[in-house]
Amino acid sequence: MYHILRIILYKLWVVSTFTLFSSFIVFWFYGFVTAFAVFILGISGILYSAQDLLLYYPNDPPDSRVFVLQPSNYKLPYESIKIKNKDGFKIHMFLIKQTSNSNHKPTMVFFHGNAGNMGQRLSNVSGFYHKLNINILMVEYRGYGLSEGAPNERGLYIDAQSAIDYIMQRTDVDRTKIIVFGRSLGGAVAIDLVSRLEYRNKIWALVVENTFTSIPDMAQIILKWNCLTWLPQFCHKNKYMSLKKIGQILTPTLVICGSNDALVPPAMAQELYVRCGAVCKKLAVLPGGGHDDTWTCRDYYSSIQQFLVNVPPLPEDIIPFFDDVSKDPTSRNTLVHTV
Incomplete structure (x- = not known):
């Protein structure tokens, strides 16, 4: 509770001070009842706005918005890419491809968690590259790393859709073997993406790691306030209703x-x-794994590899879709590459 109040007062001290001052002014002229109502409305607005500050940590550690570790530090071949999403923000990505037969390898679209930037996940991605023999497209949400904008739930969903649309346009990867991966908050983003009607039949496999059922559920667990059980859904600015969507x-x-x-x-x-509504599904509980280090567990990569071996190919009737996408010149107009 103290940590939450400290963040709110530090980040929103101007609004907090204005709310308190306004309450005193209203109390002086209109009495206690009106002042109390103004105070409650002001506090409600502050708490609603503060939810983003409590969920998204793009500045942790402090240099995360200006310094992004490059795949070359791990001797990985890559392209540094920026695409313009539907909202007009440039989103930064790394495409790490196998040096041989990359167009015959599966490609993972990697969605990271709520803190830092994608460069801080390169140790894990290096393991995917070498142990699973796959390509990886790492995505940096708006407001994270070198991407423009500020994070919010709708925005992260749009960034994920822009990333998958981009990789579907590439002719140098196997577009029938796209794996969507998400860890923690990234898992909620991945679940939303794959649950959408326009994508659910075009993704080969989904892998989510240490992912929550919803933000309201997490709020009850972390804050341990009984009153949150009765709080209406509209009071939560960020919901990420993964349990509902995964069906x-x-x-x-x-x-x-x-x-x-x-x-x-x-x-x-x-x-x-x-x-989960999928017929082909698997649960892997890795002994000793924590929230941020499950990928270091002994059976981590082998569990993913065994799962992918048993994933059936996409239905043949969707293959023409990929040809149509690659021939659509308008879908490339918003792409900006930086190699």
Whole structure:
């Protein structure tokens, strides 16, 4: 509770001070009842706005918005790419391709968690590259790293759609073997993407790791306030209703969680697995894995590899879709590459 109040007062001290001052002025002229109403409305607005500050940490550590570690530091071949999303913001991405037969390898679209930038996940991505023998498209949401804008739920969904649209336009990757991966907050973004009607039959596999069922559920667990049980959904600025959306997913799905995750309870992974609408699905609970280090567990990469081996190919009737996308000149107008 103290940590939350400290963040609110530090980030929104001007608004907080204005609210308190306004309440005193109203009390002087109109009395206690009106002043109390103004105070409650002001505090409600502050708490609603502060939800972004409590969820998104693009400045942790402090240099995350100006310094992004490059894949070359791990001796990985890559392209540094910027695309313009539907809102007009430039989104930064790394495309790391295998040096041989990259167009015959699966490609993973990687969505990271709520803090830092994608460069801080390169150790994990290096493992995907070498141990799974796949290509990886790393996506940096708006307001993170070198991407423009500020993070919000709708915006992150749009960034994910822009990234998948981009990779579907590439002719140097196998567009019938696209893996969508998300960790923690990235898992919620991945679930939203794959649950959408326009994408659910075009993604080969979905992998989510240490992902929550929803933000309202996480708020109850972290804050431990009984009153949150009765709080209406519209009071939550960010919802990320993954448990509700995952029932609409038909894509083969792997749900991974660390048994020692102290932030997102492993029971949430079980709920997501049970609710998932896919026929081909698997739950992998890795002993000793924490929220941020499950990828260091012994069976981590082998669990993903075994799952992918059993994923069936996409139906042949969607193959013409990829040809239509690659021939559409208008879909490339918003792309900006920086190699």
